[in-house]
Amino acid sequence: MTSEIVTTGISEPDTQKIPYDLKNFKLSKILSNNTSRKTVVVVGSFPDLSEDDLALIILEKSAFTEENVSTDSKKSFFANLTTVENDLLNNIYGSFRCFPSENDLNGIKTTVVYPATPKHIQKYSMRPKFIIRETPELYEEVTLPFLTKSQFSLDWVYNILEHKQELERIVSEDPDPANGFVLVPDLKWDGKAVETLYLLAITHQRNIKSLRDLNASHIPLLKNIRESGIKAIQEKYGIEESRLRIYFHYQPSFYHLHIHFNPLSNEAPGIFCEKSHLLDTVISNLEMVSDYYKKATLSFVAYEGQELLDIYRKKGVISGPLNEKNGKSEVDEPNAKKLKLDK
Ligand code: G7M
Numbered sequence: 001m002t003s004e005i006v007t008t009g010i011s012e013p014d015t016q017k018i019p020y021d022l023k024n025f026k027l028s029k030i031l032s033n034n035t036s037r038k039t040v041v042v043v044g045s046f047p048d049l050s051e052d053d054l055a056l057i058i059l060e061k062s063a064f065t066e067e068n069v070s071t072d073s074k075k076s077f078f079a080n081l082t083t084v085e086n087d088l089l090n091n092i093y094g095s096f097r098c099f100p101s102e103n104d105l106n107g108i109k110t111t112v113v114y115p116a117t118p119k120h121i122q123k124y125s126m127r128p129k130f131i132i133r134e135t136p137e138l139y140e141e142v143t144l145p146f147l148t149k150s151q152f153s154l155d156w157v158y159n160i161l162e163h164k165q166e167l168e169r170i171v172s173e174d175p176d177p178a179n180g181f182v183l184v185p186d187l188k189w190d191g192k193a194v195e196t197l198y199l200l201a202i203t204h205q206r207n208i209k210s211l212r213d214l215n216a217s218h219i220p221l222l223k224n225i226r227e228s229g230i231k232a233i234q235e236k237y238g239i240e241e242s243r244l245r246i247y248f249h250y251q252p253s254f255y256h257l258h259i260h261f262n263p264l265s266n267e268a269p270g271i272f273c274e275k276s277h278l279l280d281t282v283i284s285n286l287e288m289v290s291d292y293y294k295k296a297t298l299s300f301v302a303y304e305g306q307e308l309l310d311i312y313r314k315k316g317v318i319s320g321p322l323n324e325k326n327g328k329s330e331v332d333e334p335n336a337k338k339l340k341l342d343k
Helices: 118-124 136-149 155-161 216-237 279-288 307-314
Strands: 026-034 039-045 055-061 081-090 093-100 108-113 129-134 172-174 181-185 199-203 244-249 258-263 276-278 298-303
Touching: 026 118, 055 118, 129 136, 129 307, 136 307, 155 181, 155 199, 172 216, 181 216, 199 216, 216 244, 216 258, 216 279, 244 279, 276 279, 298 307
Parallel strands: none
Antiparallel strands: 026 039, 039 055, 055 108, 081 093, 129 298, 172 181, 181 199, 199 258, 244 258, 244 276
16 A cells, blocks of 8 residues: 655644635624533624625634643743632632633634535524434435535535645645545644644545445555554644544535544544444444445434435424425525525
């Protein structure tokens, strides 16, 4: 197997011009506000750019790094306290609101999708969830035709593979067309605290949509991603193999094969058992039965309002009323002009 690992730097600020000014954002709706994850998702617009295009913004308070609390570091919380407000003092207990001056301690990870499609907005809205037990027949009859006609654009994936975007963030790359992949930080990771490290391995092969398409011929690819990914992470971030969670999502949001890497310390969204499939288990299943994922019933989660859920409801697989908005196809258009938002 030809395998070439190139380790480059990450988390250098991107020097591209930002096409919108966050200060001009006008809020239309809060889609979700997760107090334990300290994340809020809002939708609105940049009226200076367009009245019609919608912007989806995810704000997330950053996790602490060890440096943030090290009293040896000039960047630490303790070295940078400007204001300490006293909330309560009672016996041995004290509660304060502290305001550090250092930017690193106050950064808010901000993810923007602009223009956002109705599908993006639906993805981040809080809705009831349902489990769908997808047999191989249901995959062929229902899921596959649906995802073929209606899926998120893969342009961002091809931009990474073709070195058009995120080049400076690449952690390692194996250019082999059959077994190669690119390892990059996930959009969700701020590139700072290794405790919340989140990398994605994206295959150079473009014809594997998801776990469902895997068979024994892909074992060398999967083992290469496993071994080379672990090696690169160990070298660059000092995280041992035994501390890594390496897995697929089913259903994924993007139908080009990719594998998630994060340390166990990162309780990343989507690691719950109805969504994630450990790479080791997938390899082992394929070693035992070469077409395991063609034969298996795979359960996945669908959300209220998702067109796929309604298609399954029409089939009688899931009960519940159909969503009126889903009478028509859920198209991945570049703007969301038709979307009506309640204020
Ligand atoms: O659920 P699924 O397995 O499809 O996960 C896709 C992952 O891709 C998510 O964890 C996203 O945060 C990540 N992602 C999505 N986009 C649009 C980008 C992107 O443009 N760059 C990077 N590096 N990751 C992305």
